[in-house]
Amino acid sequence: MLRPLFGGRARRRWIHLILGGALAMPYVLVGSVFIGPFTGVDNVFGSLPLQLGSFALGLPVAAVTSLFPLTRPLESTAVRALCGIDGDALAHGPARTPAERARTAAWFTLHLGLGGIISGMSLSVPPAAATLIVLPLLAALGHPLGLPVLDHGWMLALDPVAGLAGLVALAACAAGCGALLARWAPALLGPTPQDRLAAAEARAADLAVRNRLARELHDSVGHALSAVTLQASAARRLLGTDPEFVREALAAIEETTRRTVGELDAVLGVLRDGDAPGTAPAPTLAGDLDGLLRRTRAAGQCVTATVDTDPAALPPLVSREAYRIVQEGLSNALKHSGAPVAVRIATADGHLEISVENPLGRAAAPRPGGGHGLRGIADRVRLLGGTAEAGPSGDTWRVAVRLPLKAT
Structure with missing residues (x-):
């Protein structure tokens, strides 16, 4: 039952999402350069709404930079290695036509968008879940770390359950986003019907x-x-x-x-x-x-x-x-x-x-x-x-x- 959430394929797709989050960081920084002066806030990363605004502002910039010729070959290689997609379903060369460039931009934006969300969750949810899991133990030890705990025993007993549920929810979100990317990869990174027809004709000629x-x-x-x-x-x-x-x-x-x-x-x-x-x-x-x-x-x-x-x-x-x-x-x-x-x-x-x-x-x-x-x-x-x-x-x-x- 846990294999779809924690199996080898799910873990590789999770890594693919975290890679997208890492690629999104430069664009978030670019977005923060504009968000800070516009809002008059010096520390943009001290506010979650401003962080999300920087993230949203950076995605269009990512879509523009995806027009770089090597974007599609690199993304196709990552998808084949980490998402378990057959290589024949993906294009190997750079995008040449406007339609191919538009699909590549859509894919790159989707990858970085979902990857940034899952990366943020992967950084914040595990520490919070671990804290909830050990809260009853800390309460029994007299809170040696000075962490605030609830006095009601029955609520303390539910904290570990809430922590485990948070970890499972994180894995479910990562698995769902990874499956979504794997489903959309052939449509956005794959060859067009004309390319498939040309490849089939080439194979027939070779045969x-x-x-x-x-x-x-x-x-x-x-x-x-x-x-x-x-x-x-x-x-x-x-x-x-x-x-x-x-x-x-x-x-x-x-x-x-x-x-x-x-x-x-x-x-x-x-x-x-x-x-x-x-x-x-x-x-x-x-x-x-x-x-x-x-x-x-x-x-x-x-x-x-x-x-x-x-x-x-x-x-x-x-x-x-x-x-x-x-x-x-x-x-x-x-x-x-x-x-x-x-x-x-x-x-x-x-x-x-x-x-x-x-x-x-x-x-x-x-x-x-x-x-x-x-x-x-x-x-x-x-x-x-x-x-x-x-x-x-x-x-x-x-x-x-x-x-x-x-x-x-």
Whole structure:
């Protein structure tokens, strides 16, 4: 029951309020400079009403000084550390627009106002409460300190209760003010809806880039490793019986690895330099379809290809994504079946049609972190506004894709 008043979060918020009271002291002194001559009183701090007047006069001055650029970052840092507010709910930089400056001024005034009140209570209530708590003991000792005590025993008995109630009331006021500040902090120190929208768009753009890089790495490196593995395995089996095949397999391994290193460097160049191009261009059907088929066949895989369109006439974006789709289809066939693979590429009704078929072979053993190839194909097709189907069709496994030639 006492945790909301004396728990760790309540204590940290109390400290935050006392910090606001400490920040308010210079403004109270500025206010006293004007209150003293106006009232004709030399000692302003000897009168509680004049102290409150100085405090009220200093708050507008605090609102003006809150326009200093570092005010919002410093206040946001204090709120994150002491009020338990998520950092994403608060702005990190200085206020730039008039609306942001107005909210910062409102927050700074609220923080110093409530902080000054709670700080004053924290200085005055505990000594008074302690005095009330020990009054019965002082009365029993014959008031050795000369403090005035009440003669009625029943009233003396209530003094400790009143002292404890004062301490609880102080804690309740501090907890309530701290909760109020914590509630208002995101509204006054947080980003605007436009800022949140811009941040969400930036995160979405970053995620899109990450997904694109993941697809490129999976398709290029994954296909290369699958092809090299099968090429090396076939070369090892035929090392003593077919030297010519072994020579071709080793040459294919060399070409595959060299080309993949270039593609990997291009992808890593995006990671290093934003969207700056790497040292190797992205492969396309027009540029490397024959090489892709040749390297796949060098692994011992029988691949037949029917191309009923001119790859050079395809839009560059469609040609690039189509290359990756064919590459992933061949990679699946290499990993999951040793049967012949049939690739067909054609255009019809303003679409590029791609199909990769192979007889159903042995089931591949699942591998940790694998199995993203078909999802990558689906992502590429969706981004181009096409359709994709993958799955068994009779005795064959078929990947069928339609891409609009005027992809957006």
